[in-house]
Amino acid sequence: MYLGIDIGGTTTKMGLADSSGTFHSENSFNTTSYSSSDQFLSALEGEIIRMVSLSGVQLQGIGVGAPSVNFHTGIIENAANLGWSGQLNIKSHLEDFMSCPVLVTNDANLPAIGEMIYGAAQTMQDFITVSMGTGLGCGIVSNGNLVGGHHGMAGELGHINVKPNGRKCGCGRRGCLETYVSATGLKRTLFKLLADYNGGYSELEEFAFDEISAEKITEAALRGDNIAIKAFNYTGRILGMKLADLLLITDPEAIFLVGGLARAGKLLFKPTTETLMDAKLDTYENTVEVLPSKLPPEKVSLMGACGLIAHGDLFGKTARDKTILERKSL
Amino acid sequence: MYLGIDIGGTTTKMGLADSSGTFHSENSFNTTSYSSSDQFLSALEGEIIRMVSLSGVQLQGIGVGAPSVNFHTGIIENAANLGWSGQLNIKSHLEDFMSCPVLVTNDANLPAIGEMIYGAAQTMQDFITVSMGTGLGCGIVSNGNLVGGHHGMAGELGHINVKPNGRKCGCGRRGCLETYVSATGLKRTLFKLLADYNGGYSELEEFAFDEISAEKITEAALRGDNIAIKAFNYTGRILGMKLADLLLITDPEAIFLVGGLARAGKLLFKPTTETLMDAKLDTYENTVEVLPSKLPPEKVSLMGACGLIAHGDLFGKTARDKTILERKSL
Numbered sequence: 001m002y003l004g005i006d007i008g009g010t011t012t013k014m015g016l017a018d019s020s021g022t023f024h025s026e027n028s029f030n031t032t033s034y035s036s037s038d039q040f041l042s043a044l045e046g047e048i049i050r051m052v053s054l055s056g057v058q059l060q061g062i063g064v065g066a067p068s069v070n071f072h073t074g075i076i077e078n079a080a081n082l083g084w085s086g087q088l089n090i091k092s093h094l095e096d097f098m099s100c101p102v103l104v105t106n107d108a109n110l111p112a113i114g115e116m117i118y119g120a121a122q123t124m125q126d127f128i129t130v131s132m133g134t135g136l137g138c139g140i141v142s143n144g145n146l147v148g149g150h151h152g153m154a155g156e157l158g159h160i161n162v163k164p165n166g167r168k169c170g171c172g173r174r175g176c177l178e179t180y181v182s183a184t185g186l187k188r189t190l191f192k193l194l195a196d197y198n199g200g201y202s203e204l205e206e207f208a209f210d211e212i213s214a215e216k217i218t219e220a221a222l223r224g225d226n227i228a229i230k231a232f233n234y235t236g237r238i239l240g241m242k243l244a245d246l247l248l249i250t251d252p253e254a255i256f257l258v259g260g261l262a263r264a265g266k267l268l269f270k271p272t273t274e275t276l277m278d279a280k281l282d283t284y285e286n287t288v289e290v291l292p293s294k295l296p297p298e299k300v301s302l303m304g305a306c307g308l309i310a311h312g313d314l315f316g317k318t319a320r321d322k323t324i325l326e327r328k329s330l
Numbered sequence: 331m332y333l334g335i336d337i338g339g340t341t342t343k344m345g346l347a348d349s350s351g352t353f354h355s356e357n358s359f360n361t362t363s364y365s366s367s368d369q370f371l372s373a374l375e376g377e378i379i380r381m382v383s384l385s386g387v388q389l390q391g392i393g394v395g396a397p398s399v400n401f402h403t404g405i406i407e408n409a410a411n412l413g414w415s416g417q418l419n420i421k422s423h424l425e426d427f428m429s430c431p432v433l434v435t436n437d438a439n440l441p442a443i444g445e446m447i448y449g450a451a452q453t454m455q456d457f458i459t460v461s462m463g464t465g466l467g468c469g470i471v472s473n474g475n476l477v478g479g480h481h482g483m484a485g486e487l488g489h490i491n492v493k494p495n496g497r498k499c500g501c502g503r504r505g506c507l508e509t510y511v512s513a514t515g516l517k518r519t520l521f522k523l524l525a526d527y528n529g530g531y532s533e534l535e536e537f538a539f540d541e542i543s544a545e546k547i548t549e550a551a552l553r554g555d556n557i558a559i560k561a562f563n564y565t566g567r568i569l570g571m572k573l574a575d576l577l578l579i580t581d582p583e584a585i586f587l588v589g590g591l592a593r594a595g596k597l598l599f600k601p602t603t604e605t606l607m608d609a610k611l612d613t614y615e616n617t618v619e620v621l622p623s624k625l626p627p628e629k630v631s632l633m634g635a636c637g638l639i640a641h642g643d644l645f646g647k648t649a650r651d652k653t654i655l656e657r658k659s660l
Contacts, residue, residue: 140580150617151617250579
C-alpha cells in the first residue's frame with residue numbers, strides 16, 4: 001500500500017491506496033491551526049500513525065504534494081499559504097519516521113500525475129493541467145516526464161504577468177495570472193463589473209465582498225445572471241490568451257482544466273477554448289484540446305500523490321541521473 | 331562521420347564532423363533560389379554527394395535542423411521562410427537517398443543541442459537557449475531532454491504575445507515577441523524612437539529603413555549613440571519581462587542568449603538581465619543565470635545538427651517510446 005498526502009493551505013488530505021489508485025482509507029485534518037513547522041509535522045505524524053500503523057498495512061512508500069516544495073530536495077521553503085515560515089524537509093523527516101521511500105512534488109503537479117497514471121492522460125506524452133482554486137497552479141508533462149525544473153519550481157503559471165500594473169497579487173507583484181484566473185480572481189472580476197455597471201444588473205449586488213464565492217457566482221450565471229456570465233467570459237478570455245502562449249512553449253496535445261473553478265464547466269470552458277482557438281498561431285490548428293479531468297475532482301490530487309510514489313520511477317531522479325551519466329560518458 | 335545540415339531562410343549550412351563535434355569539412359549554399367521543395371531537395375542532394383561521396387567517408391547519420399519541421403515525422407510543413415510551400419518529408423527522402431539514419435528538429439532547437447552536447451550546458455539538465463536573428467527561436471531542455479512537444483512544435487517563443495494589437499508579425503497576428511526582440515525588432519524599435527525624437531539625436535537618422543541593420547545599430551550604440559542605446563534597452567526590457575514568465579514555467583538553471591543579436595553583448599545582456607532580476611518572483615532569487623554561448627556563434631547550430639544525430643539516443647523517440655511502454659504496462 002502507498003500513502004498519498006496532499007498538504008493544502010486549509011486542509012491536508014491523506015489516502016491509503018494500492019498501486020492501481022484505489023483508496024482503501026482516507027482522512028483529512030485542518031492545516032491552519034499550526035504556527036510552526038514542528039507543530040504541523042507532529043500533527044501529520046500522529047495522523048500517519050493512526051492511519052497506517054493501526055490498520056496494520058505494510059507501507060511501501062509515501063507521496064507528498066505541498067506548496068512551495070523543491071521536488072529534488074524535498075524541502076518546503078517559506079510556503080506563503082501554510083501559516084508558518086522557514087524550511088521543513090518533509091521528505092527526510094517522513095523517511096526517518098516511517099522507514100520507507102518518500103517522494104515530494106509541488107502540489108500543482110499532483111493533478112498532472114493523477115491524470116497521467118490513472119486518468120485521461122494515460123496515453124499522452126505531452127500535456128498540461130491547469131488547476132484553478134484559491135490560486136492557479138500548473139503541471140507540465142513533456143516527453144512523458146514531469147517538467148520539474150532545476151529547483152523543482154516549474155509550473156508556476158499562476159504568476160506569469162497578464163497586465164503590467166494589474167491586480168495586486170499575494171506574491172507582492174502586480175498583474176499575475178492568478179489574480180484574474182482563479183476562484184479569487186473570478187470574485188475580483190465580478191466586483192470590478194459591479195463597479196462598472198453601478199447597480200441594477202445582477203442578483204449578486206446584495207452580497208458583501210466577504211460573502212461572495214465562486215460557487216455563488218456560478219449558480220447566478222447558471223440562472224442567467226448577466227454580470228456573473230460576463231465575469232466568466234472575462235476570466236476565460238484571459239486564460240485562453242495565456243494558453244495560446246503556453247501552446248507555443250510546450251506544444252501539448254491536451255490542456256486539462258481542473259480544480260474548483262473548472263467545475264463551472266461550459267461557463268469557463270467555452271470562453272477559454274474560443275479565445276485560445278482564435279488567438280493561437282495558425283500552425284497549431286487542430287493540435288490541442290481543452291479537456292476536463294476524468295477523475296473525481298476531490299480525489300485527483302490525492303491520486304496524484306499516490307501515483308507519484310507508486311510509479312515514481314516514471315519521473316524524478318532516476319531518469320535525470322541516467323541522462324546526465326550518459327552525457328558525461330560521451 | 332556525421333553530417334549536420336542547418337536549413338535557414340537565406341543559407342543552408344552543412345558540416346561533416348566526428349562525434350566530438352570537430353568539423354572536417356564545411357559547405358553552404360543559397361536557399362533563396364528554389365521555388366519548389368523538389369528543386370531545393372535536388373540541390374541539397376547534389377551538395378551532399380559532392381561533400382560526402384567525393385570525400386570517401388562512411389556516413390553514420392544525418393542531423394537536420396529546419397524551420398517549421400515536425401520533430402517526430404520529419405516533415406517540413408509550410409515553412410513561411412523557405413520560398414516554397416507545401417510539405418517536404420526531409421527525413422524519409424534523405425534516409426532513402428543516403429541509406430543512413432536521419433534525425434530532424436526545429437532549427438530553433440539546434441543551439442540548445444549544441445550547448446548541451448558540446449558547449450556550456452554539458453552538465454545542465456534544465457536550461458533554455460533563446461536565439462535571436464531575423465526572428466526569435468527557443469530551445470527548452472527539461473530533465474536533460476529537449477522539450478519537443480506533441481507535434482514537434484515546442485519552443486516557438488518568438489510568437490508569444492507581448493502587446494495585444496502590437497506590431498504586425500509575419501505570422502499574420504500582432505504583438506509577437508519577435509517583432510520586438512530580434513534583429514528585425516531592434517530595427518523597428520530604432521525607427522519608432524527616431525519617429526518619437528523627431529531628428530537631431532542620432533547618427534542613424536541618415537539611413538533609410540532598407541539600409542539599417544542590427545550591426546549598424548550595434549556599432550552606433552558602441553560609439554555612444556543615445557537612440558541606438560535606447561533601442562537596445564527597450565529590446566532587453568521586453569525580453570527580460572518575458573524571460574521572467576518563462577522562469578515560472580520551466581525553472582531553468584541558465585538561459586543562453588545566442589544568435590546574431592546576442593553578439594551585441596552587454597548592450598543586450600545588461601537590460602535583459604536587470605529587467606529579469608527585477609521582474610521575477612522572489613522565490614527564484616539566485617536560481618538562474620543569463621549566459622552567452624561558449625561555442626563559436628557561426629557554428630553552434632551546425633554543431634547542434636551533428637550532435638543531434640551523433641547522440642540522438644539522448645533525445646527523440648527512444649526515451650518517449652520507453653516511457654509510454656512502461657506506463658502501458660502498469
